[in-house]
Amino acid sequence: MSGSSSRAAARRIWGLLYRHLALYRRSWPRLLELAYWPVLQMCIWGFTASFLATRLGNAAAIAGATLLGGVLLWEVALRSQMGVAISFMEEMWSRNLGHLFVSPTRPWELVTALLLVSIVRMLGGVLPALLVAWLLYAYNLFALGPVVVLFFMNLMMFGWAVALGVVSLILRHGAGAEALAWSVLFGLTPFSAVFYPIAVLPHVLQPIALALPSAHVFEGMRGVVLQGAVRWDQLIAAFALNAVWMAGAATLFGRQFRQARLRGALLSIGE
């Protein structure tokens, strides 16, 4: 790619990002909605953990720390996934996709912009929850060490892969698939071993958990909390699985985008 075409691509990505930033600048309910659920989750589980710690002592305090870490980190995956899927649907709801797809914007530029929007949305949701955890329960996720950044990266990538799958389904099935944007990752929560080890799951379900990058992240988090050691094997497994999930999601998106152009779905999507 030449310098001028790279610059033009960067400008198109900025244009798409600007579109969403301008939307949030104009709408305080949208900003509030970003933080509402993560903060609410943190309040519910934080008070639960505090209650258990005061009644049951040190073991419950450690369990509470893994619980709060799980809640906060799972929000990273959830907000990343919703950030991509809902931002795509914002274009669909505003009947703007036709204009976007007849502009010189390449599909990869659109996807890159959606990922950047999702980072902004995820930070807008998770940072207030982190602050609440620190202020109300003196819980600091970053006390786990720099490895938290790697946990964040993996969960964001997993959220993005799932979101690209959701967007692909919306391209295939139209507005009828939009409920998946809110629900699909919740369905993977039991297999992601957010609050308990994979070993707790029945044997038949464990292969499903092992195929999810998120389950390895949470095993890694518990390793740090309970043993004070970074489980590099789990992190490597998470990154490797994420590479497979992202490649699969990108292939699916590319295929469904082409199918949408063959079927004429880009002319009518969202209607």
Next chain:
Amino acid sequence: MNGIRVSHLTKRYDDTLAVDDISFTVPLGSTVGLLGGNGAGKTTTIGMLLGLLIPTAGTIEVLGHDMGRERFPALARMNFSSPYVSLPQRLSVAENLRVYGHLYDVPQLERRIAALASELELVDLLDRPAGKLSAGQKTRVALAKALINRPELLLLDEPTASLDPDTGDWVRTWLERYREESGCTILLASHNMAEVERLCSDVLMLKRGRIVDRGSPQDLLDRYGRDDMEEVFLDIARDRRQAIPA
């Protein structure tokens, strides 16, 4: 070079033949009308010209670019306006134009927005949300978006649909002036026959996915022995009478 060159273009959806082996050219600098009743294949044809739809067969060349292989360079040099595609309603007019200015990599964007706002009488609307505009104001904003990149080819899908006669006339006058000043090539899909007569140098009549007649509005009036294009349109749409052989 032609603005558009279409060869044996066909689009089939399962058992339905939406566009059936059509060929036409739109010379640079001309304004050509694409006419036809509902389901005639206009939207499908425009969708293929814009790269939104992959043809089943045939080729499309836009401003010298093969749309099958290099659609993005062509898309950067063209633009599109339709009342059936919206701009984000909650963004202001200026923000919408800024977004599309970035997407089309427009140099000196703020100056371009100011110039378009002045030409299209949008200066007082720049800070208003796009969703709070009247139909006429929305049409002017859609035109500003379509002209943000100074397109060499403009595809207009019913640009004056749902406008009152005064606003519709304002838009048509503005388009005439813009075409003269810029030399822009325009493909216009419309159900407004007076608009077609006024703006188009040539007309393609589509029916059931095929081009059933073509020519200048005056040629068509002469051939069908009619006084206005509306009657020609009805003759073709209802198979009422055949063109008188020249």
